[in-house]
Amino acid sequence: MTEDTTGVPFxxxxxWYDHEAGPLxxxxxxxxxxxxxxxSGVRFDLIALVTLDTGAPNADDDTxxxxxxxxxxxxxxxxxxxxxxxxxxxxxxxxxxxxxxxxLLESGCVTVSRPVPPxxxxxxxxxxxxxxxxRAL
Numbered sequence: 001m002t003e004d005t006t007g008v009p010f011x012x013x014x015x016w017y018d019h020e021a022g023p024l025x026x027x028x029x030x031x032x033x034x035x036x037x038x039x040s041g042v043r044f045d046l047i048a049l050v051t052l053d054t055g056a057p058n059a060d061d062d063t064x065x066x067x068x069x070x071x072x073x074x075x076x077x078x079x080x081x082x083x084x085x086x087x088x089x090x091x092x093x094x095x096x097x098x099x100x101x102x103x104l105l106e107s108g109c110v111t112v113s114r115p116v117p118p119x120x121x122x123x124x125x126x127x128x129x130x131x132x133x134x135r136a137l
Contacts, residue, residue, distance in 0.1 A: 044098045046084040049113040052076040065107075068092060068100055076110055 052073060065073075068090065075081060075089045087097040104110045 044083045044101055044112065045115055046094065047082050047115050049080050049082055050076055050086060050101060051080045051111050051113070053109060053111050065103075065109075068096070069104060069109075072097065072100055072104060073109060080113075 050072075071090045072086055075086055081089065083094065083097060083101065086101070087094045090097065092100075101110065101112070105112060
């Protein structure tokens with residue numbers, strides 16, 4: 001019989017124990033029951049890039065961060081990653097990662113670069129005209 005972080009034993013056959021996976025923690029337990037990433041209502045696109053803020057106070061000393069927060073920080077420490085890559089790397093559902101990233105964003109541990117909406121990308125016709133003009137030089 002194993003124990004969780006609070007010292008409560010997991011009993012084989014209980015709802016918190018899976019014979020193949022071992023002790024289970026439900027996603028809503030990791031986020032404190034929250035489903036939205038913070039009070040600011042920030043929405044993290046799957047392709048939004050998350051970078052560890054090197055100017056932020058040392059995130060390792062923050063006692064309010066849980067193990068899942070720290071796992072995301074470690075993944076971002078290696079390189080800038082998208083929300084989808086972080087979810088895959090941490091082996092967590094995307095919804096949970098979005099909530100946890102909202103916490104990290106509010107605490108100043110990470111920065112997020114949002115993708116450019118397709119409507120704001122330059123028109124292909126304009127780019128072809130620019131290339132044609134450069135070739136004419």
